[in-house]
Amino acid sequence: MKRREFFKNGVFGTVGFSVLGSSESKAKDKKKEKTVFSDRSNDNWTDLNGNKKHTPDRCQYLNFDVVVIGGGLAGICAAVSSAREGVKTVLVQDRGVLGGNASSEIRVIVNGVNHLAPNNTPERETGIIEEILLHNRFLNPQESWSFWDHVLYDFVEREPNLEVILNTQAIHAVMDGSSIKTAICWQNSTESELHISAAQFIDCSGDGLLAAKAGAEYRTGREASHEFNEKFAPKEADGWQMGASILIGGKDMGKPMKYTAPSFAKEFTLEHSHPKRKVRSYVEGYWWCEIGSQFDIIKDQEEIRKKLMGYAHGIWDYIKNSGNYPDAENFALEWIGSVPGKRESRRFIGDYILSEKDLTEHKHFEDAVAYGGWSLDEHNPGGIENMKEPPSYFHQRFKKVYEIPFRSLYSKNIDNLLFSGRNISQTHISLSSTRVMATCALMGQATGTAAALCVKNKTTPRGIYQKHIVELQDRLLMNDAYIPNRPNRQKNDLMKDAASIVASSTKSGNPELLTDGWSRDLPDSIHHWESKDLPAYVQCEWQEPQEISSLTIKCDTNVKKNIMMRNVYHKEIYSDIVPPELTKSLSLQARIDGKWVDISNVDNNQARRIQLNFDRIKTTALRVHVKSTYGADTAKLFELVALK
Template identity: 75%
Template structure:
């Protein structure tokens, strides 16, 4: 039987369940409610605790404001952003660990705007993703991937309005017109069918099964160049999608380590290969150990996994036993992936389809909510099965970041559905850049924030675009996102209205720049104030008393250096340390009734965005005392918000 015929004839494995609708798998529980998957009427269970005959009842229903599907970095940032706005949120992840491609199961680097030409300097992402990477620097200095899983778990678990649901896949959408009413999920560890109802859904799962089952429009494959005027697209549209990879980690054991390949290894050689496919390190694996598909890449996934398992051992056999790499003698495989890391499958259609031209022409979008700048990194069709071509074309390197519009992050035809990650509304060529995880995380923060606004404003994502776009952007900026060409303009920011701003000393920049709305230095402009040394103070004065309940300070974490786990630090744009520029210790005072009163004191700050919250006061002055950084001799600030 052919593979596709086998699939059509009703295979009910894990993949098969994903393509069946509720009508094909219906049962009823005791109350007569229709269920999917969970009919246990034939279960012959004798519970020896009381010798009772039982039938497992494993159907649960829960209600949330927002349900986020997919626990990669995009999903984490979406769920955390939503929960922090005070709405009841669920994060559904189909694995036992969070992180998706970044998890210990797959171990892809958290790339983003790692470098811009010609100087090869980063423009690093801030907001929730930076907060998460900084937490990893403090908690996981050993750069252990298994411990990184627990950093992610801690980051999510501590949010009071967020419920994490692991080992659970959303496999069906119950609809009410053009709205998703309930996500029907299967938790394999508890054999439980979960019905998760919500007003807003965000599919950050990559493959987007929930969105597909809801009827959201999507496409796969490569667009023809004429459709979006894309220089790097093929002349004729086809089905090719970038493939999946399996990574390995080698370790130097200080003594000769022989290697015998397993029976399933596929013989491999670089002889005759394109010269850009290289063995450069024995410790970080080979992203070009990849297999793509020109058909249904999701249906093909298990075949691709099997091939990759063989190829990855074939590559290591070639390194160890071909004689071409004698310096590998003391290296052995310390870790081998078994879960392929995916790059591409479904791309859902929104009100705007992001294209190559939008990126390379740096199109300005009034609804921009995120940015990117990874190169147009289109991997070749077929991967290792197309060895004559380079492993990736790297069509274009960017000299500055581009914008990602909100209209590409919600569904064109499902009213309460958004996306973040590689499944957003974009072309294949645009995906070749936006798919990296730090960029996807920025989208997640945007959609999570938008979902909370949908709840509060009682509207749809499209309604947010039509009526509340400025509000969404201002909330994102207040929470330390960065939007190119869009400064912060919070209506209730009293700091901008201060009559006088005074600094105890100035080493660079200007203290007046702290109210210009920009939270980082841009390529052609300075937007900071920095002291000459420490301790230092910044003080602002109002002629008339103002009401305040919070003060937000954006300090320096040096966004020109990457802080993701890399293990190999070859140059000045990567660090495995806590940024020395970041403020460690500071305090805040306010003048109330003519006397200075301390509002807060921080001795172990671990974030760029430092927020002091307090009961509302009337004040004519604020004083920020900057005491210590994590190593720098002076303190640099970018923005201060004083909110009523």
């Protein structure tokens, strides 16, 4: 491409594209046009391995069914759920580690529904985010943030239909009408340009550059209160967006530790600040070290980062050297972030815009696919540069969870584009609650599953809403997601036809509740069977022989306690060990031709949802033996689903 053509038409204006059917570019294909980023025609390379002149080829053409942009928890759950549905999926992450705000680079706690009023009761998310947190409990008992990065990497790398591409940002969308055809990405670690094509795209990147370049409608800032009849919105709309934070971590060294602030530290004091801005733990950091923006917060990010690094050191300098905190004498600054954790930027417009009253009035959506329950936690405009206001308003706490509709998770005007995370279709006030990462992870599982169904049914996300929403909800529930007010109605579940379900003993609940479609206890009803002791069994009987090839078992992990990594624990609602209630070993037997036959054995189980697949059998009864747990003296199960 000539220089004058580049400036006349823009970086991508004169580029033509075609996509190979394989996952790698063909060396012999020299006709594919490249953008200015991968043009190496002036690269004057002498390769001493053979003393030959070369021109580096740094452009690849990849083809998948589903592309997930953004490797935070929403993106991880989207990619894994899509891959598990049997479609070819790629996860593209712009950093060298996964996890987004939860990664070791930023270290934000994986909050979700973990402090419902009035007693700070959790209602922990299940599904894929539950698998991730349990995986971390087994692999990372020391709660190392750097090892947590590798736990996440292990979690995605073991999926056979999923490819992971790191250090890569999607920078442009090639369109085919109102659909994305190709995401053009830049991998900075290899100086490579990747053209990634797919049928469906999910933007879980937070800022949503790919979606913006595709032309997806979005807004930023705060809505006026009258637009959505929001009590906590400002009277007039403005551009303020919640800011980014840099966290710090201190460590008790057991001896006096001096601290000298670097040259870029910004002077800080809590004198005359709002009383809710306090120094508490010296270990966990201060989320109120935050700066927002009323303009283009993405464009402002580098200036925000510089300020935040200065303020973070200024806070620690104040703690160590002001004389107001003598008990900090032995503490040293062990870790400080350099990558700000973002809360808000673009919010893309879907077929429905989630707003304050949908949450506070617990609106029921027929297309609900996820839920939340974090407080309406709107941070003040300006953050640490607005010291007279509280760091966060915590407008309202929830007594129960609210629903998130599928229509807020796909684009209004781009046909094959979905969203998960803080960039979904919602108001600023709604975002103040839904933005926490465990809630975003639930959205990710929903969109990943939906994208796969789009591929299988050859339809769009809107088509899923219009014709396949029940199928989507059933898939999510089968895969251990929870949808408020929506039991599992799996059509082909043979357990629902059982003549009787009995147990060896019952301490609480009833074995017949294992087929009622609910995989957790609800505030006003129980939905489990619990034995009096171990070992124990539950047995299902049919009047006529049934052909069965799989059994799904949902066991107990005590969703009323949080298990995310946290430096400071409240033992009533947090646990830093593998849930003792979790089933460790069990076996499955079937009665075939009048005799009990061993079908499957599970040892060292590490999941809440146990999936047993086996060659199809013809049986009149199944018996699940729970042999042991990770510490509990009883067995507790919530659901059994048998399929042909």
